[in-house]
Amino acid sequence: MKLSAPADVRILENGFSVGEALAAFNAGHPVSGGIASFVGKVRPDGEVKALELTHYAPLTLPGMEDIAGRALERWQLDGILAWHRIGTLTSGQPIVLVAAAARHRRAAFDATDFVMDHLKSAAWFWKRERRGSGPNGGWHWITPHDADYAARNRWDSP
Amino acid sequence: MKLSAPADVRILENGFSVGEALAAFNAGHPVSGGIASFVGKVRPDGEVKALELTHYAPLTLPGMEDIAGRALERWQLDGILAWHRIGTLTSGQPIVLVAAAARHRRAAFDATDFVMDHLKSAAWFWKRERRGSGPNGGWHWITPHDADYAARNRWDSP
Amino acid sequence: MIRIVYLGMLADLAGRGESEFGATTEEIDWADLLALLESHMNRHLADAIRADTVKVALNGKVLLDREDLSAKHGDEIALLPPVSGG
């Protein structure tokens, strides 16, 4: 698998292999002392049958690239990866994968954390979940919690 | 690859595949909302020809298990992985791999960070590097920096 | 024609992902847009869009202040409720 450098940013319409992506990122950064990563998956929930993610093409990929670019500016990174699913997902499937390679561990950790916080509440995705089944079933929109906004805002403090 | 649950702690005498390990950890935790990971590798350095890690068998694995156990007590985790190499390593090879699976992202991140901080300066490993070559070459012992101790100590604050 | 794209829950309220309107005047501003949606779509949609949390993009650029909207024939307006990714 060939990744773009220094940032590999993707919106994916289909499922992907976390192991394969991380193996490629790891192999692509042999000189980096540390690689941090995070994968977010659909949690199983008796009530929730599916999760649907939509985006707005003219904004979403440029917005993700901007987030990755800000991470590259803010920390000394060898590379960063930010992948996000769209479409309909079911329990256990990966929604988001972020990885950062750096000389120093703290930079790799913080950059991953930063990108996740921004994808969560400052990237152009909309998420809804299908709860229940049959005539009682329905779609419910998910909005970030206050804690998600707070998590993002902590990066703005000096 | 079969991993132990909830903690898979290993001291490895030979190289290992980061991608394969993370793929197995990911597959082993389908119900976890988030998986954070960190891999530390030997950084290439013109001067450094090799890195050697030694341990003391009666203490090292029990010590790593204790660190993993403290992480499991401190955060709500579905599982944790902590692998550490011993022996002689060369540039680009993985030294350490830590991963944590949790319902919530913050717990996965913090547990990974915690375990790394403790492996760095509170686990029974000794590291030296071979610098230079020929008659001018020699082994040099590496000790943690003050920053490494400070990083570990922040987990003790209330 | 001006294309209006409804994202997230706004698409539910609109009952569709996008609409096209012939611009009745040279340009339409924010007040014109709300009036247009209220008359041609529905009040629930127009009310939801009034919420401060809804942002507006014109031709793929988010407006710093949506009240500065000025759209003409051929433009695309996107109505963006609070996001949630990750």
Next chain:
Amino acid sequence: MIRIVYLGMLADLAGRGESEFGATTEEIDWADLLALLESHMNRHLADAIRADTVKVALNGKVLLDREDLSAKHGDEIALLPPVSGG
């Protein structure tokens, strides 16, 4: 016999990874150990071991206070300088 294991840089100073000594008395304490190393090994090693940062394990248990050391025939003492993993 008492086995003494030298870890990290202490193995360099000792010129080996471990030594075995016949216990001259019933038990040996911390002062006995230092004297033993100074007479049978070398002063550099004994000095290095005096550093506060060197910890001591007896039969695989790290002593909270190394001055509490009390080792007898069949025991294993490990001398542990500051660690560095990761």
